[in-house]
Amino acid sequence: MSDATTTPVGETRFVTARLRERPDDSWTIEGALASGAYNAFRQALTMDAESIGKEQVAASGLRGRGGAGFPTATKWSFLPPDLAPRYLVANGDEGEPSTFKDRMLVERDPHQLVEGIAIAAYSIGCHQAFVYLRGEFALGYERLMQAIKDAHARGFLGQNIQGSGFDLEIAVHRGAGAYICGEETALLESLEGERGMPRIRPPFPAIAGLYAKPTVINNVETLSTLPHIVTMGGAKYAELGVNKSTGTRIFSLSGHVKRPGNYEVELGITFRDLIFSPELGGGTPSGRPVKFFIPGGASSQWLTGSDEHLDAPLDMDFVQQTFGVMLGSGAVMVYDDTVNPVLVAWRLAKFFAHESCGKCTPCREGAGWIEKVLYRISHGQGRPGDLDLLFSVGNSISPGVLNAPFTQTTICPLGPSAVSGVASLHKYFRDEVVEMCRRGPRTIPVSAEVTR
Amino acid sequence: MTFNPTNLARALEIVAQYPRPKSAILPLAHLAQDQDGWLTPEAMREIAELVDVTPAEVLGTCSFYTMFKRTPCGTYVVSVCTNVTCLVLGGPEILEHLEDRYADDPDVHVEEVECLAACGNAPSMQVNYEFHEHLNPDLAAAIVDDYKSGELTARGVSGGRQ
Numbered sequence: 165m166s167d168a169t170t171t172p173v174g175e176t177r178f179v180t181a182r183l184r185e186r187p188d189d190s191w192t193i194e195g196a197l198a199s200g201a202y203n204a205f206r207q208a209l210t211m212d213a214e215s216i217g218k219e220q221v222a223a224s225g226l227r228g229r230g231g232a233g234f235p236t237a238t239k240w241s242f243l244p245p246d247l248a249p250r251y252l253v254a255n256g257d258e259g260e261p262s263t264f265k266d267r268m269l270v271e272r273d274p275h276q277l278v279e280g281i282a283i284a285a286y287s288i289g290c291h292q293a294f295v296y297l298r299g300e301f302a303l304g305y306e307r308l309m310q311a312i313k314d315a316h317a318r319g320f321l322g323q324n325i326q327g328s329g330f331d332l333e334i335a336v337h338r339g340a341g342a343y344i345c346g347e348e349t350a351l352l353e354s355l356e357g358e359r360g361m362p363r364i365r366p367p368f369p370a371i372a373g374l375y376a377k378p379t380v381i382n383n384v385e386t387l388s389t390l391p392h393i394v395t396m397g398g399a400k401y402a403e404l405g406v407n408k409s410t411g412t413r414i415f416s417l418s419g420h421v422k423r424p425g426n427y428e429v430e431l432g433i434t435f436r437d438l439i440f441s442p443e444l445g446g447g448t449p450s451g452r453p454v455k456f457f458i459p460g461g462a463s464s465q466w467l468t469g470s471d472e473h474l475d476a477p478l479d480m481d482f483v484q485q486t487f488g489v490m491l492g493s494g495a496v497m498v499y500d501d502t503v504n505p506v507l508v509a510w511r512l513a514k515f516f517a518h519e520s521c522g523k524c525t526p527c528r529e530g531a532g533w534i535e536k537v538l539y540r541i542s543h544g545q546g547r548p549g550d551l552d553l554l555f556s557v558g559n560s561i562s563p564g565v566l567n568a569p570f571t572q573t574t575i576c577p578l579g580p581s582a583v584s585g586v587a588s589l590h591k592y593f594r595d596e597v598v599e600m601c602r603r604g605p606r607t608i609p610v611s612a613e614v615t616r
Numbered sequence: 617m618t619f620n621p622t623n624l625a626r627a628l629e630i631v632a633q634y635p636r637p638k639s640a641i642l643p644l645a646h647l648a649q650d651q652d653g654w655l656t657p658e659a660m661r662e663i664a665e666l667v668d669v670t671p672a673e674v675l676g677t678c679s680f681y682t683m684f685k686r687t688p689c690g691t692y693v694v695s696v697c698t699n700v701t702c703l704v705l706g707g708p709e710i711l712e713h714l715e716d717r718y719a720d721d722p723d724v725h726v727e728e729v730e731c732l733a734a735c736g737n738a739p740s741m742q743v744n745y746e747f748h749e750h751l752n753p754d755l756a757a758a759i760v761d762d763y764k765s766g767e768l769t770a771r772g773v774s775g776g777r778q
């Protein structure tokens with residue numbers, strides 16, 4: 165898998181165009197207006213509001229960029245007609261390990277987000293929108309607040325926007341360090357001033373969301389794409405990409421690559437293109453082979469450096485159906501062959517155990533149990549039956565975890581996500597784990613570690 | 617009274633921004649923490665009055681969120697990521713170095729945090745919620761020292777702490 169065997173594949177920039185063109189002022193109102201901000205919103209205001217969702221967004225094939233990849237127009241269409249008020253929430257909680265695109269979009273192109281929110285709100289008839297922004301994003305908060313203020317001053321927010329009769333306010337709500345608040349119903353709880361614990365569905369937020377009113381929740385990148393769909397027309401947008409994965413997506417590439425960072429590429433290029441193309445990841449810095457990589461953020465199951473996996477296209481349905489992994493939040497973490505996969509699985513398990521909200525027993529207890537067992541294996545204290553133990557705990561949280569689509573015994577998908585690492589070890593690194601369990605140096609009593 | 621007059625005015629604005637007052641618990645807790653450096657019991661009582669719930673409900677909500685510090689935590693909150701990208705690029709070594717170095721320094725609160733959405737430039741940390749990236753243990757320590765000497769300041773969105 166040397167660089168020479170790969171076709172160079174570059175970026176296709178829409179959502180990231182402004183921040184690349186104007187590196188020094190893309191986030192200011194002047195910089196944004198000079199590169200066409202709010203033209204799409206102006207155009208949208210001349211169009212029939214409903215047609216934007218039902219025709220343009222539907223034709224674009226746009227699917228959510230937050231994780232689940234649900235078609236955006238379909239989500240909007242679930243709103244009951246004639247029920248007001250209705251709310252729109254931009255999900256900027258971005259806590260999925262190795263995902264860093266939404267922070268970039270908020271910090272460096274907040275006006276594009278405001279414009280996307282305005283277009284979505286106009287289309288669905290919402291007059292109060294919220295941005296749920298991850299609490300740690302201090303710079304992003306400052307820039308987004310300024311952008312909202314400036315958009316107000318220029319008549320793009322507030323009452324009777326651009327003389328259209330449409331009113332819209334946007335409030336920014338900062339989270340406070342809980343990954344689970346990115347899950348849409350936990351987010352709504354948090355926005356209502358509660359502990360961020362997911363709700364049982366149905367009812368879905370489109371029917372009874374924020375304050376039990378119809379609510380649409382969309383990811384920051386999803387909303388930031390809307391101005392481009394309005395400008396180019398939905399059908400034209402759908403020409404980009406592959407199959408039902410239309411358009412471009414921003415992939416957050418990190419770990420063992422020469423050029424880590426956010427790359428906006430057309431869907432349909434391969435993982436090999438993304439990781440090895442000189443214009444994108446550029447291959448591993450050490451020149452060593454890729455041992456495995458985690459597509460789609462920490463919640464996804466893993467893929468390995470095999471040709472079969474590297475040559476898979478970035479197509480949401482293809483990777484789901486073929487390998488049971490997801491493109492999720494668009495993050496790809498790459499590990500060369502010096503990395504111990506058990507250590508990575510342990511750190512992920514620790515993350516999920518820490519972030520479990522505690523509402524469901526299988527997730528609360530199971531995630532912690534998986535973490536402890538992976539800890540002892542990765543720290544040389546493994547026992548022979550540990551892999552089977554892990555798998556049985558995992559199977560209790562997420563029955564059928566090796567065969568996608570698996571089911572869940574929990575309220576939200578965080579439970580199954582906590583099992584992704586175990587399932588991946590089971591599929592690809594079984595021998596390695598068994599060997600580690602067999603030869604672990606047992607210098608201290610195992611129980612001392614387990615109850616640490 | 618905990619909120620100073622400016623922040624009290626801001627607090628009332630924040631409450632008015634939401635269709636239901638209880639929604640303002642998180643932003644008011646941020647505001648109180650900005651002002652005092654941590655979330656004091658008095659602040660939680662005042663927030664309860666402002667949003668018309670019991671102090672226990674405010675505590676119930678706030679205790680869920682790791683950014684709210686319910687004990688004094690020093691002037692500088694240093695948050696070091698050790699999640700799976702930082703893990704293989706040196707995050708844990710930075711954490712260990714800073715924990716040792718500032719073990720007896722009451723001004724510096726070193727904490728291990730989950731992915732900060734800065735993995736493209738890993739390993740990463742925040743000091744009072746300002747990002748610092750491409751780190752190694754010595755560089756990270758030099759940055760913390762620059763905050764201590766006033767060379768660097770944070771914007772203070774969540775810490776009037778700077």
Ligand SMILES: Cc1cc2nc3c(=O)[nH]c(=O)nc-3n(C[C@H](O)[C@H](O)[C@H](O)COP(=O)(O)O)c2cc1C
Nearest residue numbers: 228229230231255257258259346347348382383386
């Ligand atoms: C545990 C968990 C964490 C999530 N975190 C985020 C997040 O940080 N940002 C996000 O946009 N979506 C996140 N999601 C997905 C949201 O629930 C939701 O599907 C998404 O925001 C919808 O927007 P979209 O349709 O535009 O993708 C998360 C889901 C789960 C289960």
Ligand code: SF4
Nearest residue numbers: 521523524527574576
């Ligand atoms: S699966 Fe885990 S995070 Fe999700 S609701 Fe249940 S306990 Fe909470």
Ligand code: FES
Nearest residue numbers: 697702731732735
């Ligand atoms: S893993 Fe450390 S910033 Fe993402």
